[in-house]
Structure formats: C-alpha cells, structure tokens
Amino acid sequence: MLLDEAYIDFSAKESWLKNLEKYPNLIIIQTLSKAYGLAGIRLGACYASREIIAVLNTIKPPYNVNELTQQRAIKDFRRWK
Numbered sequence: 001m002l003l004d005e006a007y008i009d010f011s012a013k014e015s016w017l018k019n020l021e022k023y024p025n026l027i028i029i030q031t032l033s034k035a036y037g038l039a040g041i042r043l044g045a046c047y048a049s050r051e052i053i054a055v056l057n058t059i060k061p062p063y064n065v066n067e068l069t070q071q072r073a074i075k076d077f078r079r080w081k
Helices: 050-059 067-080
Strands: 002-004 027-031 044-047
Touching: none
Parallel strands: 002 027
Antiparallel strands: 027 044
C-alpha cells in the first residue's frame, strides 16, 4: 500500500509514519517541495520496512539524488529545524 503524504504539513491529521511497524507492506512518500518551498530541487522521502527499502535500493542507483540537491536540502532543512 502506498500513501502519498505530499501535503501532510498542511493537514490537521497526523502522519502515518508511526504505523509503519504495524503495516509491513506500507510505503509512505513525502516531498520537500510543498511545505519547504523546494520544488526546484525535486526531492522527497520514502519510508517503509527494511525489506521494502532493500528492494527499492536495488533500483535506485540510476535515479539517485545528486550532490547539489543533497547539499541544498541539508542546508535548508537545518534552517527550518
């Protein structure tokens, strides 16, 4: 099951992240482009069980996050924390 939480930062409801252990087939995706205004770097996050992440990591390398995007995300994320 895939749950897109792109707008979770604007919702009165809590994220489903706390339910990952309860539902081993749950995948939650979030983005930094909405709440943090970082649409230009096109970066998001995927949360899932270790088994699912292991499978996703086998297909990730051709689409990995570039160094500039990583640096910008870290810089901006620290500023908002």
